[in-house]
Amino acid sequence: MIILDAPIQQDKIIALLNAYDQDGVSFQFDHKKGIQLHFTTNQSDLATAAKVAKAAIKAEPWGGVLYFQARVAK
């Protein structure tokens, strides 16, 4: 499980990552807790998956200005 601490644009983030399927990496929204968005991923390397998720969001026109973090759930 990876967590995205993202206070705004949560719907867009969920939609983006749910639809993400590149280089064999995919995400599935699991649940929300406050500003935390929890996603499952098909990757065993969760740290890399978190980086991929962050890069995907940052690549979007609306994502470049967001202040958020992507991390591995403990």
Added chain:
Amino acid sequence: MNGLIQWLEKHVVPIATKIGSVRWLIALRDAFISTMPATMAGSVAVLLNAFLRDIPTQYGWTGFVKAMQPVVGVNSQVWTGTLAVIGLIFAFTWGYNLAKQYDVEPLTGGIVTLGTFLMSVSQTFTITLTKALPKAAEKILTASGAAVDGKTVTGWGYFNFNAHFGAAGLFTAMILGGLAGAIYIILTKRNITIKMPESVPPAISKAFAGIIPAIVAWYVIGIITYVFTDATGTAIIDWIGKTIQTPLLSLSQGYGAVLLLTILVQVFWFFGIHGTNVLGPVLDSIWLTAQLANVNAAAKGDALPYLWTRSDFDMYAWLGGAGSTLLLLIAIFVFSRRDDERTVAKLAIAPGIFNINEPTMFGLPIVLNPIYVIPFILAPVVMVTVAYFAINWHLVAPVSIQMTWVMPPFLNSFLATSLDWRAPVLQLVNAVIGFIIYAPFVIASNKLDPEKLA
């Protein structure tokens, strides 16, 4: 809170997104960031010379200064190749990043804007003497490239390195480089280029593709600078410096501008928008330019031209990161009875010392946390006010050395002000103020159930 978030997403985020996705602004921000190796190397050289020359000279340690002369000389060389020519360096990074944003060959873009910048700088001089020079002196001048005609000495190819290549040239580089860069990009995008067969190596093909757009860009700027200088007798760089750069930087020195920027950044951060990213072009083009002018003035032993610069925000308003969250962490250690907050504080204190505050911002969290919205915005506002007037009343020296933003508090201000002990004292005063502002809200948060906040 949900209603507020929806309102933000509908009205504020699109504006921030628009600002944050303007390619010119991104290029401008990245162009300044690209100069960082040069600005930091130059700052280190200025700082070392402060230790080895300026401060010992104040104490009359002439023997030490003399012994250190070779090291001072090396530092001066480093400064000459970096900060002293930061306008020239920026002229290249600006075109490079602008071209990169528009997916055209960036190297040519950088070359175009660099050449443009040099066109804006006066390169001739004429001196009228009161009496003719002796033959020996005339011979020396002629050998160095000048022409002597009776009492008149003229020269060509003499750039005024001291007056134009430093921070004073930044706005000219931005404006004329922007125009030249736009011409280069538009013509390249419209395929007004020399096309080579596919068998030609890419490096050669790219260079050929840039020939026509670059020539047009340079000729347009060449005509502008020539006509301007011919008509006014003034180099365009001097005119831009006098009529645009100096007045704009003077505006940035007002309390209103400093306060407005501080509030905007805080509000953006609190609502999950990258404040310094969105406002980076303003911060860098205005206050970083002022800072670079100060560092260069310090290196030359001149009076510092500006009181408030880019690093002042980091040092006095954002101790431990935006919102001065380091002070919140200390307040949590002292007052918090909540295990969750104390755990986050323990994890966040080490990065916080280096002004990295993501663990605090998202761990507590502060972002969108109604408990901390007031101190998160209020603390920097009060702190920036105290620092602004302390510096304006000359109680603390202005910044004269550039510091990287990850330099820990107290050390950063001490070094940035060329070892003015009053700067860390001012930071300490601000730290106490910020701590006092945060404390009641930490105490209030003791009464809240963390589960309900989530």
